[in-house]
Amino acid sequence: MDTIFAGNYRSVFKGPGLEFDEVREYSDGDDTRFIDWNVSSRMGTPYTKTFREEREVVLQVLVDTSSSLFFSSGSINKRELAGHIFAIIALAAVANNDKVGSLLFSDHVEEQIQPRKGKKHVLKQITQILSVEEGRKGSNLALACKTASQTMKRRGICLILSDFRTTNYRTELTLLARKHDVIAIRLTDPLDRDFPSSGLVSLEDPESGQTLNVMGTGRMRQQYRDFWEHERYLWHKNCKSAGVDVLEISTEDDPAVKLLHFFERRKKKA
Secondary structure, three states, rough: OOOOOOHHHHOOOOOOEEEEEEEEEEOOOHHHHEEEEEHHHHOOOOOOEEEEEEOOOOOEEEEEOOOHHHOHHHHHHHHEHHHHHHHHHHHHHHHOOOOEEEEHHHHHHHHEEEEEEOOHHHHHHHHHHOOOOOOOOOOOHHHHHHHHHHHOOOOOEEEEEEOOOOOOOOHHHHHHHOOOEEEOOOOOOHHHOOOOOOOEEEEOOOOOOEEEEEEEOOOHHHHHHHHHHHHOOOOOHHHOOOOEEEEEEEOOOOOHHHHHHHHHHHHHHH
């Protein structure tokens, strides 16, 4: 964390501006706009102001806790994946002395933890995310974005961890992205893309409880793939139109590797 992720985090997520550092004697090549005339008049020679990057930023993570995140075809589910991603980013923020907070949401805001510094504060949030129990219905991302906009008074980083099985969030997402650096991380599973070849299968929606019997035929599997590819396209379109950077991480991926590649891509863009 301290060597690989903390350094990448610092280079990608910069502070909101510059703050005054000190006054020193003017030298050739310095910007004349920053000459401190009061000090210069007292000292009888030109002095200029120097500035440093305002490093401290606030990281706010919106974590979807709806029942659809408990789905998995492998060893971990999407909710556990969200916890792993949160841990990596939050601990990198702690290493850079930034504040970290979180907002857990389903069809309403489940809990909001105000940003603070310190590893103990982050470890408490990791525990809360990983201990969320199944049973929360729906996913109101629009409400989560609106709440974050109202509570984040100063420009910061806003990370969204969700499978984005929700609608009507583009307006609130756009408003959030106007004030903050927003990254949407879509949590996926291989079964979100490919339905297995099978006989008659009974499916149940974990949030509505509705059931459906389907045959895993070639035609059905193609329709299934086309449907979720279209959903992915709409998610990508909504995020890009809102000015939000995107990343997809699957339950079969190593989240650390995916995040490192993401950092590298953002650094090149910057």
